[in-house]
Every structure is written in structure tokens, then in C-alpha cells.
Amino acid sequence: MTADLPGLSIIKPGFMTLLQDSGRRGVMHQGLACGGPMDRHAWAWANRLVGNPWHTAALEVSFGGFECMAETHLQIAITGADSSLHINGSPQPRWTALNINPGDRLVLGHPASGVRVYLAVEGGFALTSGLGGSNSTLVREGTGGLRGDGSALQAGDHLPCNTVKSHGIQRQMPEQWLPDYTAPLVLDVIMGAQLDRFPSSTLHRFFSSCYTLTPRSDRMGARLSGPVLEHHGVTLISEGISLGAIQVPADGQPIILLQDRQTVGGYPKLGAVTPRSLDALAQRMPGSEIRFRPIALHEAQEQEKRFLAFFQGQ
CATH class of the missing domain: 2.40.100.10 (Cyclophilin-like)
Known part of the structure; x- marks a missing residue:
């Protein structure tokens, strides 16, 4: 992990916020779980909207109540549960790529529907690859995550981001594809x-x-x-x-x-x-x-x- 790179500073981690990539592969014979995002659909869309490849780690925020600050210019995408999204107090759309600036504060409210929100950053987080080539957080096993010990993110944590010279296009998910988390x-x-x-x-x-x-x-x-x-x-x-x-x-x-x-x-x-x-x-x-x-x-x-x-x- 390149800790000196600017990225995101965690102010409020919410109920449980975990780093999740696509999960570990080839480890079950060792008695280790695969991990990965609970909602692959929302996780994959968050990465797609900022142009990241499949395996890129994103944040999985359960039950909202999350707040962070940008330390540099970033492009982000928020998908998943229907949580209100505010940047510097101004409401912002979800399921779309957003450009944010140093000092911007991002706040996620508690979801009106759904459980898990996904936050992806263009270029991904600057992390050292963990067990099985994955940084997915597995709390029960004490593996993965920011510190490599399976712990959830905490207030004061710093998430370094890979440097992106120029931000890509601002993609948006077609409205007709938006999932309905209240449907039977x-x-x-x-x-x-x-x-x-x-x-x-x-x-x-x-x-x-x-x-x-x-x-x-x-x-x-x-x-x-x-x-x-x-x-x-x-x-x-x-x-x-x-x-x-x-x-x-x-x-x-x-x-x-x-x-x-x-x-x-x-x-x-x-x-x-x-x-x-x-x-x-x-x-x-x-x-x-x-x-x-x-x-x-x-x-x-x-x-x-x-x-x-x-x-x-x-």
C-alpha cells in the first residue's frame, strides 16, 4: 500500500464499511472463504461507471451513515441501496460518475430501501495485494481490508488512491436498468x-x-x-x-x-x-x-x- 498517496479520509465509517474486490480464488482447499461483494451487480456497476477493471476494490457500506473527505481530485461512483448522497451539503445523483475536488465532503444517509451501498474510485485504491491476490475483507478470518487483518474501516483511516492524470467521461447507468429493492x-x-x-x-x-x-x-x-x-x-x-x-x-x-x-x-x-x-x-x-x-x-x-x-x- 502506498500510504503517502492522497485519496479518501474516513470521517464516519457507518455501521460497517468494508473493502471488497471480486474475492479470493483458489483458497477454499485451505479452509479459507472467498469473500467479495454481497451485491456483485451494484459493486460491478460502481466500478464500470468509473472505468475500472473487474477485480478493482470498492467500498461496501452497510446501512449507510458514512462520511469521508477527498484529499485530491477524484472521480467516484455510488451505487446500491437508496441512500441519500450529499457532497458539501448538496444532493447528488447515484449510479453516475461524479468528479470531486480536494476538501469535498461526501455524506451517505441511511437507506430508504436496500442495505448496501458501493463506492468506487477511478483508478482504484492503492493497496498491496493480499492473500489469494485479493484485498476483500473477511472479518471472521481476520484477513484482507486496509490493514490486512480483516477489520472494518474506522474513523481517521486514510485510503490512498492510484493516480489518474485526467478523469474519464462521466458515465451514467440507464434509468430503465435501475434495480428496485422494494420489489417482491x-x-x-x-x-x-x-x-x-x-x-x-x-x-x-x-x-x-x-x-x-x-x-x-x-x-x-x-x-x-x-x-x-x-x-x-x-x-x-x-x-x-x-x-x-x-x-x-x-x-x-x-x-x-x-x-x-x-x-x-x-x-x-x-x-x-x-x-x-x-x-x-x-x-x-x-x-x-x-x-x-x-x-x-x-x-x-x-x-x-x-x-x-x-x-x-x-
Whole structure:
């Protein structure tokens, strides 16, 4: 990290603000989580709007209440949750590139809808690459982030930014593409290899019922409350766990495993929520209602291919 470079000075970090790039790869065999942004869609758009490549780290601000000051001329983009954005007390648009000057103060309010806001800076932050080539913050493991110890940003932190000689064009997301974080949430599910452990009555109950996102949810997993899901057999021998896996523990209440999940587990898995659906889930407050629908594997793969082609092929 080049600490002497100017960048952003953190005044108020809010409830939890983390550095997140696209996550670590090739580390799960070591028992390490991948990390990365909870809402890849909003994170990727923040970087795209300022012309950054895919892996560039951005700030993930949960529940707003964030304030920082620019130490140099920067181009930034704010995406994600519907938090008010003010620069020097003047309201500013989100989902667009903004040029800011030394001494400018940026304030994010608490979101009216959604949970997580993403702040990207043109050129990215000047950070030394961490474990697995990633700076993603994993609080549980004590890795990544500004100090490399998994800690969230704190008041007084200095985030150095890579030097950009001339700022690029001021891109803006087309209005018709803006996500609606208040819309009814239906998550796509790829059926799993342990499907035979769940009776047909359980599967019918799961796909025809409404579940509620509980306050016990975090970056490791989304814990749900709703109709109990019965399954056959005893606990499995622990095995690798994929992103979005729907574990069903003994109490029958499903848990959707997320970016900071453990790498192995022994609960039966009904299936997995698709990555694109996880983006929408990441922006729902506790108490939100959730429904599910099955999706074919090839359809989920096509969704992911289109998503990656759009953001990685810029």
C-alpha cells in the first residue's frame, strides 16, 4: 500500500464499511472463504461507471451513515441501496460518475430501501495485494481490508488512491436498468445432488411458501424463518459448500450460504440460489419476504455468462 498517496479520509465509517474486490480464488482447499461483494451487480456497476477493471476494490457500506473527505481530485461512483448522497451539503445523483475536488465532503444517509451501498474510485485504491491476490475483507478470518487483518474501516483511516492524470467521461447507468429493492423477491434455485433426501411434500412446501429473512443473517449466511422442511437421513459427512447453497439443519429452517461462508458443512442441501439472485437478496432488510422458484442449470449458466461478459468485457 502506498500510504503517502492522497485519496479518501474516513470521517464516519457507518455501521460497517468494508473493502471488497471480486474475492479470493483458489483458497477454499485451505479452509479459507472467498469473500467479495454481497451485491456483485451494484459493486460491478460502481466500478464500470468509473472505468475500472473487474477485480478493482470498492467500498461496501452497510446501512449507510458514512462520511469521508477527498484529499485530491477524484472521480467516484455510488451505487446500491437508496441512500441519500450529499457532497458539501448538496444532493447528488447515484449510479453516475461524479468528479470531486480536494476538501469535498461526501455524506451517505441511511437507506430508504436496500442495505448496501458501493463506492468506487477511478483508478482504484492503492493497496498491496493480499492473500489469494485479493484485498476483500473477511472479518471472521481476520484477513484482507486496509490493514490486512480483516477489520472494518474506522474513523481517521486514510485510503490512498492510484493516480489518474485526467478523469474519464462521466458515465451514467440507464434509468430503465435501475434495480428496485422494494420489489417482491423470488430467488432462482438450482436443484442439488441431495434432492433425494427431501420428500416431494417438502419440496412442494418450499417452492409454494413464503419465508422471512431473519435478523440473524450476516455475510456468512441468510437465515430464514418459515414452514419447516423435513428431510431423510442423518447428518452427512462434511463436504465442500458452494456459494448460495441452501442448507437445512435439524430445525428445518433453511440457511442460504453467502460470500463469507464456511468452506465445509454436513447439513443436507436442497439446492443453491443463483449468483444473480444473491445480488437481489443482499439488498433486502431483515423481515423481508422471500419466495423461491426452480431454474435449470443451463439457464443459470447463461445468466452468469451474460453478466460476466457485460462487466468483464468492457
